[in-house]
Amino acid sequence: METAEIVRRFLAFFEQNEHTVVPSASLVADDPTLLFVPAGMVPFKPYFLGQRTPPYDRATSVQKCIRTVDIDEVGKTSRHATFFQMLGNFSFGDYFKEKAVPLAWKLLTTPVADGGFGVDPDRLWVTVYLDDDEAERIWREEVGVPADRIQRFGVEENYWSMGVPGPCGPCSEIFYDRGPAYGAEGGPVADENRYVEIWNLVFMQYERGEGGAKKDYPILGELPRKNIDTGMGLERLASLLQGVDNIYETDTLGRILQDTAARTGVAYGADERSDVMLRVVADHVRSATMLVSDGVRPGNEKGGYVLRRILRRSIRNLRLLSGTDASFLHDLTETAISAMSGIYPELRGNADRIHEVVDTEEKNFSDTLRSGTALFGRAAERTRGSGSAQISGADAFQLHDTYGFPIDLTLEMAGEQGLSVDEDAFRRLMQEQKDTAKRDAKAKKLGNADISTYAQLLEGSGATDFLGYTDAESESRVLGLIVDGAPVTAARAGDKVELVLDRTPFYAESGGQLADKGTVAADGRGTVDVDDVQKPIAGLFVHRGTVRSGEIAVDDRVHAVIDSDRRASVSRAHSATHLIHSALRNALGPSTGQAGSENRPGQLRFDFTANKALAPAELAEVEEEVNTVLAGDIQVRDFETSLDEALSMGALAMFGEKYGDRVRVVEMSDYSRELCGGTHVNATGQLGIVKLLGESSVGSGVRRVEAAVGLDAFRRLSKESLLVGRLSEQLKAPREELPQRIDTMVSRLRAAEKEIEKLRAAQVLQAAEGLAAGAREHGSALVVAHRAPDGTGADDLRRLALDVRGRLGEDRPVVVAIAGVSKDRPVVVTAVNKAGQAAGLRAGDLVGVAARALGGGGGGKPDVAQGGGNDATAVGAALRAVEQRVSEAP
Known part of the structure; x- marks a missing residue:
């Protein structure tokens, strides 16, 4: 049975048993305590924790999962995998053990011709928690599993919790017997290589307190609404139904x-x-x-x-x-x-x-x-x-x-x-x-308390009504206040506060658009300066700011007003982002996609996928195309429709973004059409002008353009024009000739620098003859230990050391150590001739001795090595250390 057919049968079976089929959530977890979704129940976690009311009593899903802790074990066993899929059925206070157990057994053992998986019931074993007599009875009396194929396990194997206070309960697992060729008889307790776990049924019936992740926590009592969470690994089930030894086959x-x-x-x-x-x-x-x-x-x-x-x-x-x-x-x-x-x-x-x-x-x-x-x-x-x-x-x-x-x-x-x-x-x-x-x-898990607080506000008062597409102010009611992470009934002057309103004109930061700023004022009581708005959970707008004066309390009637000038400036930047996106796709091809953005007052950055930098001419073409569209003063229209309809119209969606069934489309005639929840201008002419400021790399296969919009763009152009005018005056050249004049000056400057470098290098090397003549004996070797003039670079030190070594020949061991200070950092180079190497002297060893005296390190080959450090005052000590090491050599 192919994997796709297993999925189809699983979902169809539970849909026929009155479960809502829920599509897999993204692998990227919404939960801030998680990087990826590691288990099938994670998308339903807020329902199990009581943070949100589930929209259905029963659900079933095939959830994409990623686990990263065992990456190094992947491939070494038949079971470990980074990506896997979890089949699951869930009950939120609806049915419990008496329904979950028979459903699982029925799906597994029903013949293939009748829509089941056709597993031989005689090859199935069951485990239950130590004292879960209820589950054992259901398996034995209602399902008909023989008592000798039901085994009991302890808390490590058959008890579940999230690792934090909340729901917990016993588990019951179903195992498949692969046969005597795979191990000893006796059920899962005897050999879990032969008896492979395929399905885990979790019975959430208790509430646990603080304590360890797996055990050593108190049971506070029974849950008022008991839940079911089951998980069956799709890959593992497929390996059994397809008759192969492991998931890789x-x-x-x-x-x-x-x-x-x-x-x-x-x-x-x-x-x-x-x-x-x-x-x-x-x-x-x-x-x-x-x-x-x-x-x-x-x-x-x-x-x-x-x-x-x-x-x-x-x-x-x-x-x-x-x-x-x-x-x-x-x-x-x-x-x-x-x-x-x-x-x-x-x-x-x-x-x-x-x-x-x-x-x-x-x-x-x-x-x-x-x-x-x-x-x-x-x-x-x-x-x-x-x-x-x-x-x-x-x-x-x-x-x-x-x-x-x-x-x-x-x-x-x-x-x-x-x-x-x-x-x-x-x-x-x-x-x-x-x-x-x-x-x-x-x-990061400390954020759970905050999430719960927000969830309770959303649960108690419903989603915030956002009015910002049409209104810049509103009459609202304070639904909740949070200070220092805890709910309060009132906040006073000076308090940093978070407000939740029943309705708001404030845009919450999302889609790359920065949040609105403004004020929330309770008539005659107090005023809050709002400097940020976020949506910590979907549907809830949280206004963050400082109480400027007076007091504000829960249930206060308030007047909420955004900074309209700032909003207009941000909206211009956001609309410009859409135009730049379209122009880049026209220039680079339809595979170019948005990879991030930020829209702030008067300026924007737009990240896009590309494998190479844009040439200056390409960037100029993009800028010209965008400003041509502005001049056409195209109307900007937004509307809601279904996701499928929007995509069929050619609307661009953010790659990897999550969308609901209903989406908002922002279109500028046929030039640009995107899914977007941000605020925009009414017509492109309101942008005034868009000036691209540059293009750069921000990561593997991702480039970034930055731009100024409207008055910010005008001010930027004005400053650049003034600067060009000054350069033209100073260089006595017309503006159009400035690039050529500056190129000529730079070329001359570089040529002069090279000439100076040659002269300086020659001057350094002139010392070689004198240094060689001044070599001193240390043990059996001739040693030159010299401090070069400050400013001498490492390459010159190296050339000098090799020149001196060459002048001293190969008749006896030679060691040359040249040190200097360049840009306030000491550098040392050592060189040893072949006779010195034959005598056991190594340049790499000697440079290590010197570098340690300088407070650093170094290394290299036996004939030449280089090192450095941080202590420029220790150059003399470093050279003496080399001499001492050579003297001590046998």
Whole structure:
């Protein structure tokens, strides 16, 4: 049975049993305590916590999930995966154990011809919590599971909570017996390799208090409304129904794995090491495809870091498998899209964007591998220079963390050069990083209290009525006040306060548009200066500001007024953003998409996807096109419609953004049509003028343009005109000739600087003969230890050291140490001839001695090395330290 058919049957079964089919939420979690959705119940968490009233009593879903904690284990076992899908059915105070248990059994065991999964009931085992006699009785008496196939487990296995105070309760799990070939008899308690868990039924019937995540917390009592939360791994069920040994051989992952094997020329099943790599690629390519489809882009933080890591692991494994640096990722991504589009048809519509992101990251990582190889070479050189055969954990961690260089690659390259890596130190640094991330995540959980406070306000008073599209002021009522994170009944002068109103003209920051500012005043009582407005949860506008005077209280009637001039200026910037978006698509092609924006008074920035910088001529064309549209004074129209209708009209949607069934469309004739909730001008002529200020890179495959709009653009142009006028006057040249005149001056200046550099270098090298003549004996070696004039650069120091060494010949050991101070930082270069190296003297060792005296470090080859430090007063001590080390040499 194909995976798509499993999904169809599961949802159809529960829909027939009066469950609302809920589409999968985005992989990017709405919950601020989570990076990605890690479980099927997460989108329903506010309902289980009582923060919001569910719109249905029963629900069913197939939820996309990502778990990152076991990335390093992916491919090594038959069960670990980064991306997986969770089948689930949920009851919010409707039915409980007596209904959930028979439903699960019926779906699993009903014959395929009758719409079920056709699992042999004699191969199913059940576990219940230690004292959950009720669940055991239902399984035994109502379902008919033999008592000897029902086993009891403790709190670690069969009791569930969210890890924080709230709902909790016992679990009941269904296991499938794979047969004696997979392990010992005796049920799940005997062998969980043979008996595989396929479905977990959670019975939320109690409320827990503070305590540990898994245990050691008090049970405060029974919940007034008991809930059901079940989860069945789609991939694991598919492996059983398709008769394969693990999830990597199912029809979806298996297609990607087999394509990987075919393209790299490696047979699956021939070697465990290559099998692991093939499984890693299959999992990671599918995971990356799903993440990119949900709007995640590679980066160095949060979700972007996870995506970048799994893409780079894929590329690295593909190179190891194939033995080449050929590019396979584009084709494998297409295979993943094809394999998963039967369940998620939106992948086809997002295919161009997915390929663009993945292809760009593959190219960038190829560049990283080249630069990382050079960095590794320097680390290896430093290691040998210090007399060690082990690359430090710090170097390995820097390669991994800063440059994205995989540790397995570092280990392999070190082995090829006869070196090892201090893996213990590397692991410690990695653990410190993980511990820091965990502490940050734990700190973020403190936001739960705030979310609950907002949720209670929304639950008690309903969504805020936003009037800002038509009104700049309103008569409103204060529904809630929050000071220092806690609800209050009143706030007084000087208090930093958050207000929730029943209706408001204030725009809450979203879609790149900054929030409105203004005032909220209770007649004769008090005034609040509002400087920010946010929507911490959907539908609730929270006005943040300071009580300027008097007092404001819950239930006060207030007059809310926005700063209209500021709003108009921000709206001009937002409308300009839409025009720039269209002009960029016209210039670069339809694959160019918005990747972020910020609209503030009179200015904007717009981030867009592109693999290369815009040429100045292209930027000028975009600017001219936008201003031509302004001159046409096109009417700006907004309206609401269904999402499907908007997309069929060609409206652009923000890639990865979440939209409801009803959407707002903002259109400027046929030139621009986008889904947008922001505020805009009535006609493009109101923008006045748009001036592009520049274009730059802000990340992998993402560029940014910045612009000034309206009066801000005029002021900018006025200042530039004044500056050009002054330059024209000073250089005695017409404005149109300024570029050529300045280019000529810059060329002359550079030529003069090069000439000065040559003269200075020659002057430094003139000292070589005298330095060689002044060499002194230290032990069996001739030593020159010299401080060069301040300002001498590292390259000149190196040339001087090599010149002096060459003049002293190879008849006996020679050591040259030249130090200087350039830009307030000391630099030292050491050089040793072949006779000195044969005598056991190494330039890398000696420069290390000098650099430590300077408060720094360094390294290099045995014949020449360079180092530096922070203490410019210690140059003399550094040179003496070199002399002392040579004197002590055997």
